[in-house]
Amino acid sequence: MHRELAGITELARTEGPRSAAERMAETLAWRLSPARRSFARRLEHERVLEREFDERFGVDTWGESSLTEVGVPANKAREGNGIYRGIWADVFHEALRGTGLPVDDLTFVDYGAGKGKALLLASAYPFRRIVGVEFAPGLCEVARRNLAVFHSPTQRCFSLGVEGADALEWEPPAEPLLCFFFNPFSDEVMERVIARITESWYRIPRDIYLLYVNIRNTDEQARVFDRCPELTLLRRDRHALLAKVTPHVVHECPAAPFLTPE
Ligand SMILES: C[S@@+](CC[C@H](N)C(=O)[O-])C[C@H]1O[C@@H](n2cnc3c(N)ncnc32)[C@H](O)[C@@H]1O
Incomplete structure (x- = not known):
């Protein structure tokens, strides 16, 4: 949630309150949906598998990164769904x-x-x-x-x-x-x-x-x-x-x- 709030604050700064309010509504709808709970459980399980894949092949593909943290300007990051x-x-x-x-x-x-x-x-x-x-x-x-x-x-x-x-x-x-x-x-x-x-x-x-x-x-x-x-x-x-x-x-x-x- 911390990352999502940071994204919404960034959006309010770069694109104004309307875009931020829309993102907030989408985020809340997803957080409250029943599908989210089973998705969260799957996410935990997949994180373990992702780490195993990286260890096995000596690579780094694991985790999530905010696109603005890896060199993408904020407007482009939003068009690119925000995260890796x-x-x-x-x-x-x-x-x-x-x-x-x-x-x-x-x-x-x-x-x-x-x-x-x-x-x-x-x-x-x-x-x-x-x-x-x-x-x-x-x-x-x-x-x-x-x-x-x-x-x-x-x-x-x-x-x-x-x-x-x-x-x-x-x-x-x-x-x-x-x-x-x-x-x-x-x-x-x-x-x-x-x-x-x-x-x-x-x-x-x-x-x-x-x-x-x-x-x-x-x-x-x-x-x-x-x-x-x-x-x-x-x-x-x-x-x-x-x-x-x-x-x-x-x-x-x-x-x-x-x-x-x-
Ligand atoms: C969800 S990740 C998918 C990563 C990879 N395809 C995979 O399956 O493991 C989406 C990626 O799309 C990239 N992306 C988003 N918009 C892009 C654009 N306009 N041009 C090139 N890459 C873009 C992001 O930086 C991010 O790394």
């Missing part, structure tokens, strides 16, 4: 297996790569290559260190990298993609990032899948994917939503019959 948190391994694997996609030909792109946890987990699959995009300089540095030291007996992809960039300005690679999002953005930023991806598809048509993961519920942002006409929803459950960029065909009306005046 690494994806939980079981949720990641379930979401990826749930896609049912053969991944050999796909490049895995983690939009908002944080400390690189999803990149490390993705390396257990035979992706063509794996790349992360992260705008927080402090997190990017940690991710690069993690990629450099990580070795796993189950690793199947060895081409891993992270680029320090804002997802809103980053150009998606011109190859078949699986774009992964672990709840990194506000609705508005997500819409703009999806628009960049679909524009890229129109320039270079290829397979592009979007996998959105939310450890609470995909309901939180599913509407953004639903209202994009270039996306076809392939699958959705509580934690994962899979969509594919598909051409938006404009159906032309058949020519009106020629009418002869009577």
